[in-house]
Amino acid sequence: MTAGDYRWDAVEVLQYKEQGKTSFRDVTRQTLFRRPDMRGELRYFEIAAAGHSTLERHAHAHAVMVLRGAGKALVGEDVFSVKNFDLVTVPPLTWHQFRADPGSPLGFLCMVDAERDKPQLPDDRELERLRAIPTVAAFLAGTHS
Numbered sequence: 854m855t856a857g858d859y860r861w862d863a864v865e866v867l868q869y870k871e872q873g874k875t876s877f878r879d880v881t882r883q884t885l886f887r888r889p890d891m892r893g894e895l896r897y898f899e900i901a902a903a904g905h906s907t908l909e910r911h912a913h914a915h916a917v918m919v920l921r922g923a924g925k926a927l928v929g930e931d932v933f934s935v936k937n938f939d940l941v942t943v944p945p946l947t948w949h950q951f952r953a954d955p956g957s958p959l960g961f962l963c964m965v966d967a968e969r970d971k972p973q974l975p976d977d978r979e980l981e982r983l984r985a986i987p988t989v990a991a992f993l994a995g996t997h998s
């Protein structure tokens with residue numbers, strides 16, 4: 854049941870990740886469904902205006918549906934705008950990051966394997982390769998730690 858304002862009864866609002874290890878800004882996480890008899894889990898993430906998720910990749914895939922606000926997504930070498938009800942697939946081992954627009958939060962459902970590998974972060978060489986792509990460079994330019 855909903856508790857309103859993108860909160861749900863008995864669902865705790867958590868920090869997105871432990872602080873310090875990766876670069877992200879103003880993101881919360883709520884796990885909506887997780888059961889021992891299911892191999893997937895469904896989370897709701899919300900990035901505050903001008904915030905962003907970690908730039909990362911991993912062997913598991915993500916299936917994302919935007920539920921609130923607007924922003925931009927980087928998937929692989931593609932940057933695109935996202936808004937309510939857009940679906941985004943992040944394939945395995947594909948760099949990805951979500952950024953909320955300056956004046957709007959970005960909230961989305963994310964379906965993922967319950968058991969999954971740890972995200973990898975780009976090294977300097979990989980960042981340099983990504984920044985050589987102008988649209989990706991522009992997307993990454995606003996990154997804060």
Ligand code: MN
Pocket residue numbers: 909910911915949972
């Ligand atoms: Mn990810």
